[in-house]
Amino acid sequence: MPLRIEALPRMAGHLTFMRAPMGAVSNLEPGMIAALGIPVDARTDAGGATRFGPLALRETSAYFGSHFASNMKAAMDVDRRRVLDGAVVAGRLVDLGDLGCIGMTAAEQSDAIERIVAAVVGQGAVPLVLGGDDGVLLAVLAGLAGAGANGGGTSPLALIAFGLDVLPGWRGGPLIHLVPTREPSADALRCIAESGGFLARSAELRELRATAVMDRLAGAVGGAPVHVALDMSGFAATWHGMNQRAPFDGLSLSEARELLEAIGTLPIAGLSITGLDPTGSGLSVVKTGQRLILTAILDLIYARLDALRSKADTTHA
């Protein structure tokens, strides 16, 4: 099932994530990535209009749908001289649409989120959750855990959080918290240490080479399945200004891309994007934050699908 076979202008066709085909849970197969919108924004006290996040992410991702269009034969990351093997991606990315949350109580929302995520995982696919505020994360994690995202093994689910506040009372596998938005409490630090994970601020990540970060991540995660929770607050506000929570620090795109590509090689069971408020900063930065997070997440998705191939740069050797 090809992603796109016609050279449509990018404003045409159905608005799905990266112009992927629309899919149903029952048709998912192992190895697929299933985009799922959860347009809610009343689950935290951070305010904002993150319910428009899934729409904004899909709109922006349409730009990258050209990676699979017939008028772009070989999408190339010119900065890193890598090409995308489109055939590897084709048929493995689908969009399930948005979860209908309007009129639900918070408890009903959590239940619905948990069940849909569990259903996706039950088919052997990886849910790509398009939030929504960061309050959806706990329900997503519950869905993953409930569906046996650990593949029936003994390893509990590990969590790599990017941005966000440190989760209180984490009881899963290793918790690796990168670029937290606030100084964590002593209890939170103890929780991270007891889980076998670690916490790293942006300054620490910058000092480490990607390989060193990867070594630490791989060492902490072991063979456990991982959920990656990306929140807009992990990016430095200098580059966008569209996050639900104002970060005191954050990574640039190139720093985040390097990190996320490394994370993409881990056994990812689920992925969530939260905290994008496309209305909060007004027109002056419309799209910049959306493009930022989408550009970053492509590295993770393509790495997860093992679809990137290096191309030697002979021009500036």
Added chain:
Amino acid sequence: MLDSTQDLKLRFDSPTSTFFGARPGHLDQVEPGMLAFIGMPSDSTHSSRIGARFGPRALRHETRRLMEALRSDGDGGLFDARLGHLLGLRPQEEIIDLGDAAIDPLDVGRTTRAIADLTAGIAKRGALPVAIGGDHYNGYPACLGVAEALAQQAPDARFGYIQVDGHLDFADRLGAWGRFNHATNARRVSELPNVVRGNMVWIGIAGWVDGKDVAEIEGFGGLIFSAEDVHRLGPREVARRALSHALRGCDRVYLSLDIDALDSGFLPGTGSIVHSEITPRQYLDLLTGLSAAPLCGIDLVEVAPPLDPSGRSERIAARLLMEILREHVFQRLEA
């Protein structure tokens, strides 16, 4: 060939707003050695977020303000703290603003001819055309006019081409827009008979592009400096290498400046944003390096003021425009 039915109708948005406060004038007042501006207020050839048609108006306003500030401070000379130079302003009579080209949003051929006729007229008179967009498609007719003038004056002469941009703009067609739009301008330039394709240089290209365009460009000898190359080599070194490549066997170069090479975190007021992490300072340094080049024409495009109500996008663009024109706006004074 695009048909030529357009007269050179000129107009001004305001009688007091001209680029750098230049005197408003007409083509027959252009003299050798002058800097001659035209506006290209067109964005119907942009495929997504429009607003660049308001670019010339905003840049007239901002460059005039810049110049007025410099004049008010400049009696004893101006100190350029970045380069450590003491500068004076050149005589204002050497700069002229011809107004806007007569854009026809429904007829890309007429728009192309209107712009090309103006830049050709300026180049034929021995002045340097500076064309302000508008979306990047308009860079093609601006360059076309220069190419036509050069072909008349020196049929055997060739020129190089440097494009500072977040995108290659080297598609042959684009969806509903066909062959003439803001994603095809560089390819159309590469088809001009007196442009040396192998001397074409792109600077600042960021993120995901079409790999077959890269292969084709590098196949005919063109050179691409990605945003990553700018960070790795430094903007001055990139400028040096770019000029060296673009001027091989040529004595002049056309420069096309797309403002979207800047990271959109700094400059969101543009239609096709990228996250290049290129800062205004790096863009400025790049233009410093290019400013002494033997330029035969310049365009600066894609400033879209409606997309940035803060106004900083046109302010940054105005400062960048002044930098590429520093040899024409300033003269070096003894310290």
